[in-house]
Amino acid sequence: MASTPHQNPTDQSDLTSLKGRIPLLGLTGGIGSGKTTVSDLLGQLGAGVIDTDLIAHQITAPSGKAIPLIREQFGAEFLDPSGALDRGKMRSLVFEKPEARKSLEQITHPLIRQETIRQALELSQAGRPYLVFVIPLLVESGNWQGLFDHIAVVDCSKDTQIKRVMERNKLTLEEIEKILEAQASRAERLSQANTILHNEGGLAELKPKIQDLHKKMLGFRTNQPTSS
Numbered sequence: 001m002a003s004t005p006h007q008n009p010t011d012q013s014d015l016t017s018l019k020g021r022i023p024l025l026g027l028t029g030g031i032g033s034g035k036t037t038v039s040d041l042l043g044q045l046g047a048g049v050i051d052t053d054l055i056a057h058q059i060t061a062p063s064g065k066a067i068p069l070i071r072e073q074f075g076a077e078f079l080d081p082s083g084a085l086d087r088g089k090m091r092s093l094v095f096e097k098p099e100a101r102k103s104l105e106q107i108t109h110p111l112i113r114q115e116t117i118r119q120a121l122e123l124s125q126a127g128r129p130y131l132v133f134v135i136p137l138l139v140e141s142g143n144w145q146g147l148f149d150h151i152a153v154v155d156c157s158k159d160t161q162i163k164r165v166m167e168r169n170k171l172t173l174e175e176i177e178k179i180l181e182a183q184a185s186r187a188e189r190l191s192q193a194n195t196i197l198h199n200e201g202g203l204a205e206l207k208p209k210i211q212d213l214h215k216k217m218l219g220f221r222t223n224q225p226t227s228s
């Protein structure tokens with residue numbers, strides 16, 4: 001059995017210490033909706049971006065922190081020849097067996113949280129005006145309740161999601177449908193949104209909406225003066 005760290009994935013003690021000191025934006029949306037595109041644009045405008053999806057990929061890349069624990073728990077057959085997590089194989093397993101998903105999350109969630117906190121503190125200390133947390137399953141997990149000053153949901157039609165993900169990830173329609181089924185519905189997600197970023201068109205249509213959101217986040221008042 002793997003000796004997974006016994007930390008509560010919902011523990012936000014170090015993140016809540018940032019609350020009120022720097023505006024915190026939660027950014028979510030279904031697969032292929034455009035979260036990365038939006039967070040890249042906000043990052044270009046000066047926001048501090050913490051992408052939990054990127055962190056999840058990094059810890060499951062060759063030599064990633066989760067790899068020894070995954071090998072111990074699931075066996076070397078769940079690693080590809082480069083030593084990274086075999087995502088396709090693991091995806092099939094966790095869709096079949098909910099308990100396997102739980103075991104995987106017990107390994108990955110504490111590591112993702114640890115790195116999220118580290119990056120958030122670093123970006124805050126570096127003087128970023130606000131922080132953006134990109135969290136694909138923000139609505140589904142319930143782990144982030146109450147942390148954010150503002151929640152933005154990137155939204156587009158299911159057809160657009162499928163088209164983008166087919167092009168980007170080379171997944172089959174069936175694989176994408178399965179992922180979509182496991183995610184919150186559009187309606188559930190939109191019900192949590194303070195800002196909805198419709199992302200059906202091109203970048204020229206999206207950019208002004210991102211600038212508006214950026215201005216909104218700069219306008220949030222914090223309890224403490226910044227270090228200046």
Ligand code: ADP
Nearest residue numbers: 031032033034035036037164168201202203206
């Ligand atoms: P997510 O992070 O939500 O999975 P991405 O930001 O990676 O989604 O977007 C999925 C794909 O669609 C990417 O290849 C991205 O370049 C493209 N895309 C997203 N939004 C737009 C847009 N407004 N215009 C053109 N391409 C876009």
